[in-house]
Amino acid sequence: MALFRVVRRSPLSAAEAWRRVTDWRRHGEHVPLTRVEVEPAGPTRPGTLLRARTGLGPLGFDDPMEVVRWEPPAGGRPGRCRLEKRGAAITGWAEIEVRAVPGGSLLLWEEDARIGPLPRLLDAPTARAGRIVFGRLVRSLLSG
Secondary structure, eight states, X not given: OEEEEEEEEESSOHHHHHHHHTOHHHHHHHSTXXXXXXXXXXXXXXTXXXXXXXXXXXXXXXXXXXEEEXXXXXXXXXXXXXXXXXXXXEEEEEEEEEEEETTEEEEEEEEEEEETTSOGGGHHHXXXXXXXXXXXXXXXXXXX
């Protein structure tokens, strides 16, 4: 598995940082050639299904995920979300944590993903690419 971690501080409150980073459809605006669909419509909760489709036309792949943990930040407690990746091309999980810190919030995105056909030899470069892509995603979501 390609384990990677992204950590970002933000001047935003934990609640606002959480709202931005879990606005799933906006993820597609910041990841090239990707769109994200959410079912059912409405607030996220355990059982919400996400499908990130990356590619052009018929050339691409789906990254279906299910929200299995959903705890927005409240009462000084950090927000936590866990996504289980359920696809043929990508398996694994992602966890998002947002906590209040002096002057704003701290976000931790941790992901352990396996891209089906790639040999384990490519786990380190895959993790490096994940850090870059998700680091940019998180920065973009938190800044606007």
